[in-house]
Amino acid sequence: xxxxxxxxxxxxxxxxxxxxxxxxxxxxxxxxxxxxxxxxxxxxxxxxxxxxxxxxxxxxxxxxxxxxxxxxxxxxxxxxxxxxxxxxxxxxxxxxxxxxxxxxxxxxxxxxxxxxxxxxxxxxxxxxxxxxxxxxxxxxxxxxxxxxxxxxxxxxxxxxxxxxxxxxxxxxxxxxxxxxxxxxxxxxxxxxxxxxxxxxxxxxxxxxxxxxxxxxxxxxxxxxxxxxxxxxxxxxxxxxxxxxxxxxxxxxxxxxxxxxxxxxxxxxxxxxxxxxxxxxxxxxxxxxxxxxxxxxxxxxxxxxxxxxxxxxxxxxxxxxxxxxxxxxxxxxxxxxxxxxxxxxxxxxxxxxxxxxxxxxxxxxxxxxxxxxxxxxxxxxxxxxxxxxxxxxxxxxxxxxxxxxxxxxxxxxxxxxxxxxxxxxxxxxxxxxxxxxxxxxxxxxxxxxxxxxxxxxxxxxxxxxxxxxxxxxxxxxxxxxxxxxxxxxxxxxxxxxxxxxxxxxxxxxxxxxxxxxxxxxxxxxxxxxxxxxxxxxxxxxxxxxxxxxxxxxxxxxxxxxxxxxxxxxxxxxxxxxxxxxxxxxxxxxxxxxxxxxxxxxxxxxxxxxxxxxxxxxxxxxxxxxxxxxxxxxxxxxxxxxxxxxxxxxxxxxxxxxxxxxxxxxxxxxxxxxxxxxxxxxxxxxxxxxxxxxxxxxxxxxxxxxxxxxxx
Ligand code: HDE
Numbered sequence: 242x243x244x245x246x247x248x249x250x251x252x253x254x255x256x257x258x259x260x261x262x263x264x265x266x267x268x269x270x271x272x273x274x275x276x277x278x279x280x281x282x283x284x285x286x287x288x289x290x291x292x293x294x295x296x297x298x299x300x301x302x303x304x305x306x307x308x309x310x311x312x313x314x315x316x317x318x319x320x321x322x323x324x325x326x327x328x329x330x331x332x333x334x335x336x337x338x339x340x341x342x343x344x345x346x347x348x349x350x351x352x353x354x355x356x357x358x359x360x361x362x363x364x365x366x367x368x369x370x371x372x373x374x375x376x377x378x379x380x381x382x383x384x385x386x387x388x389x390x391x392x393x394x395x396x397x398x399x400x401x402x403x404x405x406x407x408x409x410x411x412x413x414x415x416x417x418x419x420x421x422x423x424x425x426x427x428x429x430x431x432x433x434x435x436x437x438x439x440x441x442x443x444x445x446x447x448x449x450x451x452x453x454x455x456x457x458x459x460x461x462x463x464x465x466x467x468x469x470x471x472x473x474x475x476x477x478x479x480x481x482x483x484x485x486x487x488x489x490x491x492x493x494x495x496x497x498x499x500x501x502x503x504x505x506x507x508x509x510x511x512x513x514x515x516x517x518x519x520x521x522x523x524x525x526x527x528x529x530x531x532x533x534x535x536x537x538x539x540x541x542x543x544x545x546x547x548x549x550x551x552x553x554x555x556x557x558x559x560x561x562x563x564x565x566x567x568x569x570x571x572x573x574x575x576x577x578x579x580x581x582x583x584x585x586x587x588x589x590x591x592x593x594x595x596x597x598x599x600x601x602x603x604x605x606x607x608x609x610x611x612x613x614x615x616x617x618x619x620x621x622x623x624x625x626x627x628x629x630x631x632x633x634x635x636x637x638x639x640x641x642x643x644x645x646x647x648x649x650x651x652x653x654x655x656x657x658x659x660x661x662x663x664x665x666x667x668x669x670x671x672x673x674x675x676x677x678x679x680x681x682x683x684x685x686x687x688x689x690x691x692x693x694x695x696x697x698x699x700x701x702x703x704x705x706x707x708x709x710x711x712x713x714x715x716x717x718x719x720x721x722x723x724x725x726x727x728x729x730x731x732x733x734x735x736x737x738x739x740x741x742x743x744x745x746x747x748x749x750x751x752x753x754x755x756x757x758x759x760x761x762x763x764x765x766x767x768x769x770x771x772x773x774x775x776x777x778x779x780x781x782x783x784x785x786x787x788x789x790x791x792x793x794x795x796x797x798x799x800x801x802x803x804x805x806x807x808x809x810x811x812x813x814x815x816x817x818x819x820x821x822x823x824x825x826x827x828x829x830x831x832x833x834x835x836x837x838x839x840x841x842x843x844x845x846x847x848x849x850x851x852x853x854x855x856x857x858x859x860x861x862x863x864x865x866x867x868x869x870x871x872x873x874x875x876x877x878x879x880x881x882x883x884x885x886x887x888x889x890x891x892x893x894x895x896x897x898x899x900x901x902x903x904x905x906x907x908x909x910x911x912x913x914x915x916x917x918x919x920x921x922x923x924x925x926x927x928x929x930x931x932x933x934x935x936x937x938x939x940x941x942x943x944x945x946x947x948x949x950x951x
Contacts, residue, residue: 340378804833
């Protein structure tokens with residue numbers, strides 16, 4: 242990539258002042274751009290020459306070709322036409338789901354050789370690194386929607402292995418809504434905006450979605466997850482990832498081991514509150530992408546996940562209470578613990594969002610020798626869909642030749658032609674077998690990818706196996722594995738979503754399912770909606786059973802105690818003590834977190850010692866929801882600057898309502914009093930001197946101060 246030449250970007254007419262900005266090589270020329278007469282710009286001496294797509298040098302990038310001084314623009318102006326033509330075609334169809342995404346390059350490092358269970362290239366040697374590209378996404382919203390929609394997140398990783406590309410296309414939730422791919426278009430239609438009114442976008446809080454759910458009880462397990470805080474991640478760096486389906490690992494002898502893939506974030510799983518999400522979607526709709534961008538610019542803090550495998554055999558599969566081919570079910574970690582086998586590190590943003598993140602084409606069918614499919618019907622359906630959708634999106638069959646999709650190992654075949662082909666077969670041999678010399682590539686019976694020789698038998702029918710019939714037991718297990726505050730959030734989310742449903746019958750049909758999950762949950766949601774009498778409970782195909790709670794399903798039971806990678810918002814006024822501010826900033830950085838100074842004016846404040854402290858945010862642009870913890874450093878003489886500001890009062894009352902750890906100077910208590918907050922709870926820390934900072938930051942590592950809001 243070539244950086245734009247400063248002269249070329251800077252030399253333009255300011256439309257408001259009518260004056261031309263400086264920085265051009267010729268003041269005379271700059272003054273004349275956009276004014277009368279011809280402007281012949283000499284080629285820049287220290288930058289490349291501007292050309293058309295055909296490489297023809299351009300003499301004037303400011304004026305189109307006219308007949309006469311004030312005459313018509315000429316059709317002959319191929320430079321104008323080519324530029325506009327190319328602009329007109331800048332967009333490609335957005336993904337039909339997972340349209341809004343953000344990606345980064347990185348690598349996978351294997352901790353130990355797994356050659357006894359798989360011959361897959363990334364798992365052969367301890368310490369071996371495989372380059373990767375990972376794309377995170379929301380599912381329902383369009384490309385321009387906000388990051389903190391209540392939604393599932395995609396977590397897709399392309400491994401550029403020495404034996405071809407392996408795509409692990411997963412989500413941050415380990416189960417899926419449906420059991421059969423034939424229902425996928427119905428699910429997505431129901432979840433996206435209604436076709437007549439084209440709203441709501443990026444939200445499932447509407448009649449169509451809940452109508453579908455109420456008629457498809459198999460979806461209720463995943464609905465418990467999407468109503469939980471898992472659907473409101475703090476950032477991509479704080480999400481788990483799951484391959485969802487059961488796959489196979491195949492070793493060099495052809496032996497198969499079943500596997501489920503799990504990504505574990507090093508920083509722990511962390512989520513936002515719904516009320517925070519509402520604030521953030523307004524204040525910073527790019528909250529998640531900005532978080533990843535910022536993290537990658539801090540060289541010392543690369544986002545990292547560990548890869549865990551759940552490995553099991555046919556005996557376990559036969560004995561397990563559910564069908565391992567049913568994607569609406571998970572295998573609790575208590576039954577099959579994770580074996581941690583490697584780590585994924587993201588270390589580089591794409592040079593171009595479009596070229597890489599938009600054009601990356603994940604296909605679940607991309608498996609390498611040593612990894613194989615199972616008969617999970619959903620996975621089989623996906624194997625068709627992903628290839629098909631890439632042709633539509635990327636315009637032809639040669640998308641694997643785009644740099645982001647191209648394997649980083651030799652590619653040889655007899656494919657030819659098609660849109661945008663630029664890898665030709667050399668010579669005459671474009672078929673096989675042939676008797677030419679050289680005759681081109683040949684199949685490798687030993688080293689080539691081979692399907693596991695599973696025995697397949699039985700009548701050809703359209704049916705749903707009976708082993709898929711229990712739709713409620715794991716939904717109940719999920720709900721009952723949560724801490725009370727997490728259960729509250731699930732109930733609140735159901736009340737919110739169902740309150741947006743306009744048709745009573747749909748709402749009641751959803752309510753009819755809830756007693757099968759948990760009668761108390763049903764009663765709470767009915768109460769929250771003001772429904773006096775619960776409808777008759779839906780009759781399950783198979784009666785739900787009580788499964789043991791699984792701690793791994795709760796975010797808070799597994800919380801990682803660290804402030805690393807988090808953000809501290811520091812609201813300041815003039816006249817604050819330098820030692821407190823400096824220590825707070827230094828200690829926050831030392832904890833691996835990021836301090837952000839917020840002030841009533843972006844120019845910042847003047848400290849007690851007369852130092853100008855610049856601000857990163859102006860108060861109105863920085864609701865406390867954007868930060869993991871906050872500090873309010875106000876001086877006695879200037880605290881009135883904050884009490885007068887609605888945004889500052891909201892900053893404080895939101896921080897309290899969202900259970901933030903809060904530090905404050907004695908003088909800042911005036912601001913709290915303005916918000917009706919008297920006294921202090923154990924999540925509030927007075928910062929009178931630098932010595933008070935460590936205690937506060939230690940508390941920040943605990944996350945929220947739940948007792949205040951639970
Ligand atoms: Fe997808 N899904 N999906 N999906 N999916 C797509 O492919 C599909 C499913 C997932 O960042 C599409 O390139 C079907 C489960 C992710 O580019 C499409 C079925 C899981 C991404 C498609 C499923 C996923 C997609 C749309 C049911 C978790 C984004 C654009 C049989 C394991 C990848 C595209 C990226 C994208 C089809 C179910 C995850 C239409 C038919 C289950 C992370 O092909």
